[in-house]
Amino acid sequence: MRTIVSIDIGGTRLRAAAYKQDQIEPISQKRVETKAKEPNAFGRLINLLEDIWPKNEKVAAIGVSSPGPVDPHTGVIMITPNIKEWRDFPITAKLTDHFGIPAYLDNDANLAGLAEWKFGAGRGHHNVLYLTVSTGVGGGVIINDQLLQGHHGLAAELGHTTIQSDGPLCGCGQPGHLEAFSSGTGIERFVAEQLKAGRESLLHPDKKNSAHVISEAAKQGDALSIEAYQTAGKYLGIGVANFLHAFDPSIVIFGGGVSQSGPLLFDSFHTSLKERVIHPRYLEGLVITRAELGDDSGLLGARALAELKLQN
């Protein structure tokens, strides 16, 4: 029985948990705040790990989930938002030095996909497309029961797929990415542009209207807010059609806050996806569903990564 220790480096919290093989619930877990300016963040992480380290079990490996760009092949965190000290930080080498066991790293979207494949909505599927739709759009892809990582470890950056080469700017600075249309930020941009152009709405033109506020206005029947979500859904369908043509998965799993908008987003998504797919066979038996694991997807994905790497 292999026991795995998982670390989830979140925006505001640093979490750790220990898992026994074949048990979904951790045998121990703890979370602390991510403190941006505190020095010795690695020392704090070690303390956290020692707090949750199993007393009576041999730990086989450590898995780490981190937001932002990482190199999974070398185990280096390039940047992580709230721990400024961790820039080009070789976290897996440092963990292995300290604990004497292997450690594995990947980014949060890839690992959320892996977690859903192993423990969540994607169980039993061999080819999984996971998309998180929240402030941005991120992807995770499982092909034949293996995580798609790529040569530089930068695969599955699916939010940055150009679907309208002269379209609105994405947060990354490039025009017409899926993320620019279908993320919370994209929905907010659409509304702000329309309000600026004098469009009538329940929403106030001088306020920063969040995707959540816009969804509330949509529920009250605000035509602009409804259109903003429908437009996001339409482009999401175009993007997912691209991903079906590229990866041909048997399941598409949506995580992230914006993906919880229900028919407001997904009616136009389904219409657009059906229109844009080049052959109906892509949709035969295709499951389109919501993520099951919520906040634990980072910990469970890091765990699944460690288990997968130990097997290979």
Add this chain to the structure above:
Amino acid sequence: MRTIVSIDIGGTRLRAAAYKQDQIEPISQKRVETKAKEPNAFGRLINLLEDIWPKNEKVAAIGVSSPGPVDPHTGVIMITPNIKEWRDFPITAKLTDHFGIPAYLDNDANLAGLAEWKFGAGRGHHNVLYLTVSTGVGGGVIINDQLLQGHHGLAAELGHTTIQSDGPLCGCGQPGHLEAFSSGTGIERFVAEQLKAGRESLLHPDKKNSAHVISEAAKQGDALSIEAYQTAGKYLGIGVANFLHAFDPSIVIFGGGVSQSGPLLFDSFHTSLKERVIHPRYLEGLVITRAELGDDSGLLGARALAELKLQN
């Protein structure tokens, strides 16, 4: 030593060859014309195979490359252009019935990619993106030394990636696919539209100007023809940036006639690719090159598929 028999179902020719393991040259090979209307095409194929079947070697498996839609998981050719009789045709089951050995099938673009990975420009790479740019645009993707086939066997249809959601129609009927911009057909469409709009050119507005004729006019300095190829290259760069973000390969290999246009196509391609990639790391060490295997890519790809499947 495993010996493999390969079949390449081309548009105009049916080819077969027998290969000894670790020898790139076939021990025997033959080609016959694909005759559209002749009944009993399978009988002709069997005759062809018996002609090239090795006398002193045990054959381990048969590999088959076919254009058009196939189901690699069931070994069924859905449609193949010049053999109308082969519609929903279970070719691998029939070959196994006849010869008593396993048979494996995939489409020509996937297998050209696999051939380049095993025997051609992609040797030694583990993550390969192959693109054929000719009348259409096709793709083949190798991930961690495995061919990407997908759940329905329909993965890597990369020509049908939407890069301009309201763009010109692709041959498949959908708007704004990479193929509509960067294939020979796309180049011809661009020129025809510009000529119709009264643009001056060496090319005759009432003629059907082929991509080849357009490239010849470009060599003579025709501004419209040069722009047509530059535009195709620009959009090809946008498409390949999408594929780097999705697959993160270590090599991009171009096959197909249009990809032999040199700087006329590739100067704007490289400029556009560099502009559109979201992080320079995708380009670190990335090899961008031309296919090496030419007409033999179907036979060699079918062989590589059989070898890969026997290993798994």
